[in-house]
Amino acid sequence: xxxxxxxxxxxxxxxxxxxxxxxxxxxxxxxxxxxxxxxxxxxxxxxxxxxxxxxxxxxxxxxxxxxxxxxxxxxxxxxxxxxxxxxxxxxxxxxxxxxxxxxxxxxxxxxxxxxxxxxxxxxxxxxxxxxxxxxxxxxxxxxxxxxxxxxxxxxxxxxxxxxxxxxxxxxxxxxxxxxxxxxxxxxxxxxxxxxxxxxxxxxxxxxxxxxxxxxxxxxxxxxxxxxxxxxxxxxxxxxxxxxxxxxxxxxxxxxxxxxxxxxxxxxxxxxxxxxxxxxxxxxxxxxxxxx
Numbered sequence: 219x220x221x222x223x224x225x226x227x228x229x230x231x232x233x234x235x236x237x238x239x240x241x242x243x244x245x246x247x248x249x250x251x252x253x254x255x256x257x258x259x260x261x262x263x264x265x266x267x268x269x270x271x272x273x274x275x276x277x278x279x280x281x282x283x284x285x286x287x288x289x290x291x292x293x294x295x296x297x298x299x300x301x302x303x304x305x306x307x308x309x310x311x312x313x314x315x316x317x318x319x320x321x322x323x324x325x326x327x328x329x330x331x332x333x334x335x336x337x338x339x340x341x342x343x344x345x346x347x348x349x350x351x352x353x354x355x356x357x358x359x360x361x362x363x364x365x366x367x368x369x370x371x372x373x374x375x376x377x378x379x380x381x382x383x384x385x386x387x388x389x390x391x392x393x394x395x396x397x398x399x400x401x402x403x404x405x406x407x408x409x410x411x412x413x414x415x416x417x418x419x420x421x422x423x424x425x426x427x428x429x430x431x432x433x434x435x436x437x438x439x440x441x442x443x444x445x446x447x448x449x450x451x452x453x454x455x456x457x458x459x460x461x462x463x464x465x466x467x468x469x470x471x472x473x474x475x476x477x478x479x480x481x482x483x484x485x486x487x488x489x490x491x492x493x494x495x496x497x498x499x500x501x502x503x504x505x506x507x508x509x
Contacts, residue, residue, distance in 0.1 A: 232498040239497070240273035242421035243383070247411035249281030249393075250463075251428045252487035253322065260329065262426065265493040266388060267335035275383040278390045279414060281407030282322045289313050301355065306366040306404040314404045318392035319343050326390050336387040340378065342396055348410060349373040350395030350403040369395050369403025371413035379418065412470035416477035422497065423474050425467050426487035431505030432460060432468070443505050448472050451507060468507070475509045482507040 246266065252258050269276045283304070287297050290313055298305040306314060319341040330337035340347045350369035357363055382389045391414070393407035408425065415423040432454070434441040446454075451468055454460040460468050464484075471482035485492040485504030496502040 228499075231500060235498045236272045236274075239421055241275065243275045243277060243415070243418045244269060244422040244424060244497070245277045245279060245411050245415040245418065245420045246424045246426065246493065247279045247281075247407055248326075248426050248487070249283065249407045250426075250487075251284070252426055253280070253282055254284060255488065258487050258490075259326075260333075261490045262487060262493065263326065263329050263335075264333060265491055267330060267333055268494060269497075270335065270386065270388055276388055277379060277383065277414060277418070277420075278326065278388060279393065279407055279411040280318070280322060280326065280390070281393045282318050285322060286314050286317050289317050300365055301357070301363055303353075303365055303368055303406070304404065305364075306368050308367070311367045311402055311404060315342070315394050315402050318394050323390050323392045330388055330390070336385075337390050338382055338387050339390050339392075340382065341392050341394060342402060345375075345378055346396050347375040347378045347389070347391060348393075348395035348405065348414075349375070350397055350405055352397065352403065367401070367403055369397065369405050371395055371405055371410045374414055374417045376417060379414075406466065408467050408470045412474040412479075415474045415479045419478060420474075421480045423471065423479050423482045424493060424496070425471070425482070425484045426493075427464075427467070427484055428486070428488065429464075429484075430486040430489070430503065431484045432464070432507075434459065444502060445506050445508070448475055448507065448509050471507050475507065 266276045290297055323339040327337040327339050348371050351372050353365055353368045353370045355363040379389055393405045393410045395403045395405050397403055430442055432443045474482060483496050483504055483506050485496045492503055496504050
């Protein structure tokens with residue numbers, strides 16, 4: 219009986235958050251090492267189905283860098299990185315597109331359906347919703363950097379995403395965009411998720427990471443920052459406390475906040491049901507970033 223009462227208490231705590239976020243968009247980015255852990259993916263997708271069931275409108279964006287690298291190795295193509303980004307020639311682009319839009323996206327959609335949810339892959343193979351432009355960067359001397367077919371999301375098919383969500387279906391979107399001429403572009407999944415959240419006016423943007431969140435001191439597990447404001451984030455980047463792979467996530471988060479997204483969350487994909495604990499409880503388990 220005590221256990222039943224405790225469970226009822228959890229549901230009552232969640233009730234206020236469920237009502238608050240009903241009919242609101244939450245954009246969830248999945249990628250990195252989490253995709254290689256079957257149980258973690260299963261738990262994540264259970265959480266996403268729960269969100270849709272209680273009235274929120276989740277949109278799942280995914281990458282798949284490790285799977286792409288393995289496929290390139292199998293094809294005898296050596297990965298090349300320029301300023302931290304994967305150089306994408308025509309052959310690499312075709313591998314990226316197949317791995318993301320066909321293999322990973324299809325697997326995630328099948329998993330959601332096997333758990334009783336409804337899902338649809340939105341990409342160039344079905345109905346495309348990410349519109350991109352080739353990314354133009356400059357080095358420290360101002361000279362252009364050639365990244366090949368690497369792009370950035372500049373627009374979305376908002377109506378398609380809205381109609382998919384309103385039908386009770388979870389959109390699953392790989393980080394491959396089409397430019398205005400219909401050519402495929404390899405886009406960073408973090409920045410793609412931030413762009414979708416910005417253009418949808420999402421309530422929340424969630425980055426699933428392989429760490430619990432942002433720390434004041436990475437060597438001190440007790441220094442996790444559960445709540446942080448944007449100016450402090452910028453200072454932590456400048457001080458080098460936020461570094462390496464977390465920098466593009468946080469910079470994308472800050473851009474999304476500037477554009478009106480309510481909150482950005484960084485949570486550990488390896489923790490069972492971390493998204494539900496972060497979104498539907500009074501005390502979250504990751505780091506929430508606010509403007």
